[in-house]
C-alpha cells in the first residue's frame with residue numbers, strides 16, 4: 001500500500017551569510033520540498049505582486065528550521081537578500097532538480113538564445129555574518145562627508161523597495177538600510193540624503209560584505225554571433241519558473257486521481273518529485289488521463 005500524503009523530505013541548508021536568531025548568529029536552516037499545495041498557491045499568485053513579497057511568502061511556507069527553532073515571517077524578513085536567494089535555489093534544486101533551462105534574447109538581433117546550466121554552477125559567495133550593522137564615511141560629489149551606520153539589505157528592505165515605483169527602488173533600498181546619517185564635514189551641513197556618488201560607494205561596500213548568489217553568463221548568439229553577458233536575477237527567475245510549472249497542478253491531480261483513485265488532498269500533500277514519479281509511470285504506460 002502506497003502511503004500518500006507522507007511529510008515531504010527536509011534538507012538541511014547552510015546559509016552563506018547567516019542571521020541572528022534569539023540573540024545568536026546562525027547559518028543553520030532547513031527546507032522541505034514543494035508540495036502540490038505550494039504549487040497550487042504559486043499558480044494562483046497575482047503577477048502584479050512584487051517578487052520579493054512572493055519569495056517571502058514561499059519561504060515562510062517551506063523553510064522548516066532557522067537556527068535551533070522554526071521559521072517565522074519575522075525571521076524570513078530579517079534574512080539577508082543573498083541568504084533568501086540561496087534558500088530559493090535550494091528549494092528549486094530539491095523540488096525540480098539541478099538542471100536549469102532558460103531563454104533569453106540577443107540584444108543585437110532579438111533572436112532567442114537558449115541557455116542551460118546546472119544549479120551547482122551558480123557561484124555562491126559565503127560571507128558569514130557577525131555584525132548587525134556597520135559604520136563608514138561616504139563622500140558626496142561636493143566633497144562633503146557623511147558618517148553613516150547601515151545594515152546589509154534584508155528581506156524587509158527588499159519588500160519596502162518593491163512597493164516603490166520602479167525608478168525609485170534602488171534609492172528606497174539604500175535609504176531603508178541606513179540607520180544613522182550625520183554630516184561631519186563640508187557644505188552639506190545638514191545630513192541630507194545620499195547623492196549618487198555616496199550611494200554608489202555604499203552599494204559597493206554592501207556588495208563586498210553581503211553573501212552573494214549571482215549568475216553572470218557569457219552568451220554567444222547562435223544567429224548573429226553577437227557576444228553578450230547576461231546577469232540572471234535568481235529570485236525572480238526561479239519564482240517565474242516555479243509559477244509556470246505550477247500551472248499544470250490541477251491537470252496532474254486529475255491524472256493521479258483518475259488512475260490511482262487517491263483523494264485530491266492526498267495528492268496535493270505529496271512532495272513534487274514523488275508526484276512526478278507516478279506521473280512518469282502513467283506517461284510510460286500511456287494511461288488514460290495521463291498528463292499531456
Ligand SMILES: [Zn+2]
Pocket residue numbers: 106107108109110111221222223224225226
Ligand atoms: Zn543575435
